[in-house]
Amino acid sequence: MLVHTVVFWLRKDLAPAARAAFLTEGLESLRAISSVSTLHIGAPAPIPPRPVVDASYDFAITALFVDVAAHDAYQIDPVHKAFLARFKGDWERVQIYDSM
Secondary structure, X not given: OEEEEEEEEEOOOOOHHHXXXXXXXXXXXXXXXXXXXXXXXXXXXXXXXXXXXXXOOOEEXXXXXXXXXXXXXXXXXXXXHHHHHHHHHHEEEEEEEEEO
C-alpha cells in the first residue's frame, strides 16, 4: 500500500466561492479516479494547539493506493490532470508526503 498525502495552503486573496470550488469541484473530483482505493479530504481539526501540530494549511488529502503502479496511474489520470490545470493557481504552497 502507498499512502499519498497532499497538503494545500491556498492563496490568501482567494474569494470564498473559489475556496468552495477548490473543495467541491476540485478535490472531490479526485474520488472518480479508479486507481484510488480510499480518499480522505479534510481541513485542520479543531483541536487544542500543540507545538508539534501544524494547522496552518487549508486542505489536505490522503489517498491510498494498492501499490506504486496505482499511484503512478493516478498521476497521469485525466481527472488528476484536469484538477491540476484548473486549480494549480489557487494555492501558494503544496507539500506532498508519500509513504509505504
